Amino acid sequence: MSSRQEEQQIIIESLKVALFKLMKEKSFNSITVSELVKTAGIARSTFYRHFNDKLSFVRSLIQTEMDQFDAVYQPQTIEERFEDKYIKEVWHSLLGNKAQIKGLVEAGLSHIYLEEFNHHLLKLFPYSMTIDEKIHLYGLAGAQYNIIFNLYEHI
Known part of the structure; x- marks a missing residue:
């Protein structure tokens, strides 16, 4: 696995953990991308490089x-x-x-x-x-x- 692929997997795993953590506290619809990336510890631009929403x-x-x-x-x-x-x-x-x-x-x-x-x-x-x-x-x-x-x- 290349270092770029490893980095992408770390980003996705961080977002996944953050999403399920936030979903324990509030509804999916009320979670903002800003909250998600802050909780995951990644930049908002990084999120949008990989996903639309x-x-x-x-x-x-x-x-x-x-x-x-x-x-x-x-x-x-x-x-x-x-x-x-x-x-x-x-x-x-x-x-x-x-x-x-x-x-x-x-x-x-x-x-x-x-x-x-x-x-x-x-x-x-x-x-x-x-x-x-x-x-x-x-x-x-x-x-x-x-x-x-x-x-x-x-x-």
């Missing part, structure tokens, strides 16, 4: 989490993503992200997870999909969303 930062966190998960668990087809084994792996992975899942729910942002999951899956299967394949894809996204956000209290 708080929501794009949250989307980035979700995308990164999904990319990391897929680097470890690599189903090759949409159908494999429906298998119990894979869905249980999703659940076990989420056990390591309890605070983030609860933070998304409490901030009223869980729908962003579903949107990003849909985008993520479409990116993984970039060919022209049939309607049946899209039904499977969106069914998977909805099923995993329901597992995560209807059972989040148990993680």
Whole structure:
């Protein structure tokens, strides 16, 4: 990893810690970028070099989490993503992200997870999909969303 990549990871991790700290004190909507960067200990310009706003930062966190998960668990087809084994792996992975899942729910942002999951899956299967394949894809996204956000209290 290059020093620039390491620096970017430190920035993102600092922002992530700061965001979840602030979300324990106040609602997501009432957190300003100024508060976020001050709490994270970074310059406002640094934040805007990487993100357009708080929501794009949250989307980035979700995308990164999904990319990391897929680097470890690599189903090759949409159908494999429906298998119990894979869905249980999703659940076990989420056990390591309890605070983030609860933070998304409490901030009223869980729908962003579903949107990003849909985008993520479409990116993984970039060919022209049939309607049946899209039904499977969106069914998977909805099923995993329901597992995560209807059972989040148990993680």
